Amino acid sequence: MSDLLSLLKSIARQMTFDHCLPIFGYVDNSRYCNTNMTCLSDKNFKMEIKSLSRTILICLTTLYTALFIILSLWQYYKTYTLKHEYLYESEKLRALESRCKSEDTMSSENTKHLPNNIVKDILEVLEPENRVGKALHKRQTSSSLHAMFQQLLTMQESILEQHCTSSNGTVCSRGIKGQPGTKGTKGPQGLSGVKGNHGMPGDKGLPGLNGLVGDPGYQGPLGPQGDKGQRGLPGLRGVPGMKGEKGLKGEIGDPVIMGLKGEQGSQGLRGQKGDIGLNGTPGLTGAKGFKGQLGEMGQKGDQGPKGPDGKVLDEDCACKLKQQSRSNQGIQVGSKNIVIDCKNSTGLFGLVTWMKDSSSLDPRVKLSSDKHQLTIPDVLPNDQGNYTCFINGRKIATYELKVKGITKYNCDFEAGDICLWKQVPSDNFDWLSHRAGTTSTATGPSHDHTIGNVRGTYLYIETSSHNQNEYADLVSPLMTGNQDRCLSLWYHMFGSDIDQLEIGIIQKNQTPANYLVLQVLSGDQGFQWNRMNVTLSSTSDFEVSIRGYKGKGYHGDIAIDDIIVYDGKCQN
Numbered sequence: 001m002s003d004l005l006s007l008l009k010s011i012a013r014q015m016t017f018d019h020c021l022p023i024f025g026y027v028d029n030s031r032y033c034n035t036n037m038t039c040l041s042d043k044n045f046k047m048e049i050k051s052l053s054r055t056i057l058i059c060l061t062t063l064y065t066a067l068f069i070i071l072s073l074w075q076y077y078k079t080y081t082l083k084h085e086y087l088y089e090s091e092k093l094r095a096l097e098s099r100c101k102s103e104d105t106m107s108s109e110n111t112k113h114l115p116n117n118i119v120k121d122i123l124e125v126l127e128p129e130n131r132v133g134k135a136l137h138k139r140q141t142s143s144s145l146h147a148m149f150q151q152l153l154t155m156q157e158s159i160l161e162q163h164c165t166s167s168n169g170t171v172c173s174r175g176i177k178g179q180p181g182t183k184g185t186k187g188p189q190g191l192s193g194v195k196g197n198h199g200m201p202g203d204k205g206l207p208g209l210n211g212l213v214g215d216p217g218y219q220g221p222l223g224p225q226g227d228k229g230q231r232g233l234p235g236l237r238g239v240p241g242m243k244g245e246k247g248l249k250g251e252i253g254d255p256v257i258m259g260l261k262g263e264q265g266s267q268g269l270r271g272q273k274g275d276i277g278l279n280g281t282p283g284l285t286g287a288k289g290f291k292g293q294l295g296e297m298g299q300k301g302d303q304g305p306k307g308p309d310g311k312v313l314d315e316d317c318a319c320k321l322k323q324q325s326r327s328n329q330g331i332q333v334g335s336k337n338i339v340i341d342c343k344n345s346t347g348l349f350g351l352v353t354w355m356k357d358s359s360s361l362d363p364r365v366k367l368s369s370d371k372h373q374l375t376i377p378d379v380l381p382n383d384q385g386n387y388t389c390f391i392n393g394r395k396i397a398t399y400e401l402k403v404k405g406i407t408k409y410n411c412d413f414e415a416g417d418i419c420l421w422k423q424v425p426s427d428n429f430d431w432l433s434h435r436a437g438t439t440s441t442a443t444g445p446s447h448d449h450t451i452g453n454v455r456g457t458y459l460y461i462e463t464s465s466h467n468q469n470e471y472a473d474l475v476s477p478l479m480t481g482n483q484d485r486c487l488s489l490w491y492h493m494f495g496s497d498i499d500q501l502e503i504g505i506i507q508k509n510q511t512p513a514n515y516l517v518l519q520v521l522s523g524d525q526g527f528q529w530n531r532m533n534v535t536l537s538s539t540s541d542f543e544v545s546i547r548g549y550k551g552k553g554y555h556g557d558i559a560i561d562d563i564i565v566y567d568g569k570c571q572n
Contacts, residue, residue: 054206061205086152236441237464239553330402331379333410334488334533334564338376340399342389350392357385363452378531380450380562381406382414405566409476409544412450412562413457420477421563426512428470431459431548431560440464443495444557449529458561463497464554473512476544476565485536486570487544489563493525497556499549503534508541515545529561533570 246269331338342352352371354361361367362383366375376383384403389396411419413433423430436454438444439462448456461472479485491501500522504515519534536544544565548558 051209057206061203237554240465240467243467330404333379333381333403333405333566334486335379336377338379338401340374340376340387340401342372342391342396344372344391344396348391348394348396353390353393355388355390364450376401379403380412380564381410382412382450405564407565409479409565410563413448413459414450416457418459418474422475424473424475424512427473427547429461429466429472431472431474432462433457434460434559438462438557438559440495440554440557443497443555445492445494445527445529445559449490449492449561456561458492458559460492460557460559461548461550463550463556463558466550468550468552469499471547471549474546474560475506475512478508478541478543479536479565481538481540481542483567484569485565485567487534487536487563487565488531488570489546490529490531490561491521491525492529492559492561493521493523494527495524495551495555495557497551497553498522498524498558499551499556501558501560502545502547502549503532504545504547505536505538505542506545507538508543512545535569536565 342354354367354371354374356362361374364377366377367373368375372389374387381403384401384406386398386400388398408420411421413419416433418431418433435448435457437446438460443463444460445458447453448458450456450458459474487503493501500520502517502521503519504517506512506515518536519532521532536542546560546563548560550556
């Protein structure tokens, strides 16, 4: 295309006469102008030449297509005409043969018959196996369709003439016109011709010019109102703002003229808590009550069902089941991993089950895979009782577990109260009794430690409505000094805003503000209950304080459960 443009430019410059071009106009400073004095730049001139070339090419392609269609129709017409001419000549040959046969029958006896193979000879011409057919076949492959049909008609006439003019044949003359014969039956439909080869695909046309940009459409009608969206999830609770500073004191008004009443001042700062009052004197012990009368003897119960047969050893001996009952001297409260084994000496095999005081086991108790052993992970006061194992419903043995060190200071909070412990007024807020998870997300336990499910109760501090560094105190009853004790409790400290948990003692006649810190835990300790042991030692009477601090945010809930105090120093 670039060569064509260069050629057209050179021709245009050579044909310039007085700066005028007969076709494109004239050239002015490398610009091409038409007779209407409309000048084009070199770039626009190239675009005009491209458009003109494209138009000429489309016209030539259309003309070539029209000529091809006309030639194809002419070829089809000539073929159709020769085909009908051939059929007509074939009908003439068959009519001539029938006439010759009829005249031969009416002639004298010395007249020889017209050979019956006239048509056969003609048809043999079409067979490529014979000599004439082979020559014709060769000529057919090298000549045109029109010449082939013309040569076929000439050969048919030549053969007919040989048979009619030879000495062995009879010259057939036209006889009397016979009656028209009956209309022949319609022949079977001919076979469909072979499908021709696909034509060669045409050349790809040139891309058309881009159309003009259409006018912008009108704005469509307003669609129907969409369905109301679902209500979003409630947002997280915001951190409470800091308390504002106290405003400045206003100026004193003129004593002569009474000023307007000023606005109410802001609330003053909270005063310090007062000292804890002294413990009252213990009351007198009440007199022992009289022994009640012996109750009437109950009625005899119904006879129980018959037990299973004993294991047969031989014909004269049967092994009876021996019930075992064992007890120990007592397990210290707070002991860990106490194992009770169902020792089976009866020879029975089957399903092993356990019961404690005619009830199901505590969820904390773990059973081995074969159910023959149970393990108490940490002994609590409520673990005391009788543990019985059964095989296939039959009692095998009963074990009595005694728990030592149960004191009035122990509390598991399952009764919904805080036992003998107390909340004090000198702190900023109180410990709360709760079940299941806390009200804040991503902090606090999901269940208690005693029972291990949502039915159990524990204490915790709620940190979503208080200020940082504020705390809650839980204080024990007064303990006597000069005696070592061990405080054991379970704590749960999970959350990004966990501050700290402190254990301390308050000497008698002292305030909680002057208590002695014994142990401190700070920060996130994981999403599980953990155990803490603290040895309590003092020369004077004292109280134990469990203090939980609020951190910088509301993800700082601290929980405690299963407080145990027993004599002696703590042992690992």
